Amino acid sequence: MFLVPESVARDLVTPAAAFAAVEATFAAMARGDAWNFPVVRETLGHADAVYGFKSGFDRAGQVLGLKSGGYWPGNADKGLTNHQSTVVLFDPDTGRPHAVVGGNHLTALRTAAASAVSIKHLARPDAHVLGIVGAGHQAPFQLHAAAAQRTFSRVLGWNVDPSMLDRLAEAAAAVGLPFEAVDRDTLGARADVIITITSCFEPLLMCGQVRPGTHIACMGTDTAGKQELDPALVSTAHVFTDEIDQAVRLGECQHAVEAGLLTPAAITPLGAVLTGDRPGRVDADEITLFDGTGVGLQDLAVAAVAVRLARAQGLAQSVDM
Template identity: 45%
Template sequence: MRFLPEDLSAALVTEELAFTAARDALIAAADHQAEVFPAVLGHGSEQRNRFTVKSGASAQLAGVKIGSYWPGNADRGLPRHNSLVLLFDQEHGRIGAIVEAGVVNAYRTAAADAVAADVLARADATTLTVFGTGHQALYECAALARVRPLTTVHVVARDRQRGEDFLTRLAERGLTGRLTPAEQACGDADVIVTATTATAPLFDAAWVRPGTHVAGMGADAQGKQELPVELLTTARLFCDLPAQAVRIGELQHVAGLVGDGTLTLTAIGDVLTGQAEGRRGDDEITVFDSSGIALQDLFIADALLQAAATEKEAIS
């Protein structure tokens, strides 16, 4: 059995590796080359401590990702989020590889949004608005800067000091940020990303100008919500996996309208393979619901194992 500890997986992961793995995983999901099984949500002995088990299989890979969220870790100076990926040895049914993927998970999640933005955001998009100042928000900004030449990042922060600290971290990555009220930030944005744990809309649909691309990644469990329903009923809707998006993603809040055919929901993998249209005009508002699928974890874990093997060969 191969084991990739946290320090090594964090050292090996890059935005390019994550982008390629996410793109391949999303294509596999949409092309029916693979299967994603329903996510299982649970909690620890203390109910505020939560975890998710996501599993899937492709022609080459099968396995499980366990993601945890322990909010009290912040007071201990530890990450609130952690992640572990288990890949099966499919010949014998034993675990063939274990990859600790706490930092990797942030790259993986942001990469999916970047893959979607690459085909859905306007080609001339330069202004990003991000809701949230936590760990994931920074990776979202960095990943999106890879696919669009961002000149300004508007940061919507609940706490000003956290917002100021976030601007410093953005600057360290070569990105120019500013703290901006939500309505102005939405009105000025070419791309909006929400990276929070919200359970109610963060902004009004009327604040979003024509031509904007919106990515919601915080909704990954029942009851979570970042985007207004009015936006979902007027924008063109895309997601990583339709069956999951309407169950635990942002689109759970319009699941009935998707189910009866009132709203059309398109898997981003179909856009990537040319089976469906992406953006159809500069005035169109697009929404990508990123609830996170197991195939992303399996593909990036496999890519990291390959990178580790290559590095070992280079050293030897």
């Protein structure tokens, strides 16, 4: 079995490599070549943590495994990332453990890659203003990945705690884009692409705040009860997701579905757009929305890339089991 520590995975897997792996996973899911297993996600009643497992099998890519981890909100005070995760890969022919991979950095990369895939395939080609709601650890990853998909001219940002927006300003400067801190009304009125990446349990963007033609990548809602958008906004959009079942149970769609404003049949798997089986954006004025719940297959795909690169460069530690 191989060990790929967090530091090695961080150095080896580029955003471009993560994007390619995640995009391929979307398509494999749509073709029926890969599927996710039911998610286990529980509140621990300790340290305010939420912990769980995501797993799946890519038959075409021969990747089998799980990601174990969750969210510890007090970690920032300890100098640690709030999201903690580890990926375990297994040999699909024997069931023996194949690799253990540090998953914190890879989770950030794959989450950003997923929203970037949605921007590539759903945002208007002339989109030039990027808006980001949220300024936590994940937000700079989102900004960098999005910037590779369109020729943006500026970045607008809003966060519950405005003092954290310096993180977004630095990320924007790193890709050569001016940054402006704005209120939510201004962000919704001016942005062509909006990424929401928070841990909120209440709507941050309302239906009237987002203009026609906007693409929204809603990336923070991955647990029952979490919410970033007004259900009325979700119901007026052309909705896409990574996996319909998760979107209805755990994603942003849960609230619109519960309110009777959206049916699962109205949600399109993004992978079906990649394979050409379903249309993506059909009108320059429609609001498109990607409900990114985060699926285990994406974690496994980027972890497999890390293992392959680490082995090729002699950086994977081999241990007997």
